[in-house]
Amino acid sequence: MFFGERIRQLREEKGLLQRQLAASLEMDTPMFSKIERGERKAKRDQVFLLAKLLSVPSEELLALWLAGQVYEIVKDEKVALNAMHIAEARLKLPVKPKYKTNNG
């Protein structure tokens, strides 16, 4: 399920029109349509606003939104999964402290 698809699904469940959500996000309807179809990407702030307007946890939409960007980078690559695993491993690494502490 892509970000835009999910937005549309939620919007329709609530019986809202594109122009209503578009207005809440202070953009025009064509723009909102593009976001739903994945032709444009929403801004980070708009993800949170949409979560509120559509009554879902912002984490759900944020994860979909990020996933979409990640997917765009690797989608046509033979080493896609490989790259993903490397990135995941890096995420799991403890953060190296920048400065020494007394007991560090």
Next chain:
Amino acid sequence: MFFGERIRQLREEKGLLQRQLAASLEMDTPMFSKIERGERKAKRDQVFLLAKLLSVPSEELLALWLAGQVYEIVKDEKVALNAMHIAEARLKLPVKPKYKTNNG
């Protein structure tokens, strides 16, 4: 291991100087230095050229290079791993055909 770190490692193993590789990539030394330190990102083409110059499979460098870009997107996100899993699942999905075939 980050892309730039790996480049530096390979370069030093071969006893090459930044300016030598920089020349091969048709960029100046500061630029190459920035790539090694991850301050700038190499272009896709340059990844393949570097693989050749450093005698490693291009897949290895390409995967590191992609991983770096993926990592940049999610690194500070609470839902990072979540987003990664969603993107991975999407990668594993069969591609939906655009047009019907006779036996499709």
Next chain:
DNA sequence: ATTACATTGTCCAAAATTTGGCAAGTCTAT
């Protein structure tokens, strides 16, 4: 067929980001 309304497609200019490169800087060894 006509109206009313929702959605999608095309195109352009402003804004923002990325890029390449220069000049000057640090650091190490001599």
Next chain:
DNA sequence: ATAGACTTGCCAAATTTTGGACAATGTAAT
């Protein structure tokens, strides 16, 4: 102090992203 390798900071050109106008298309009701 000089030389060589590398790093840092800054700027302008180039590219990409963005917002939005406007036209085109789709859809349902009459």
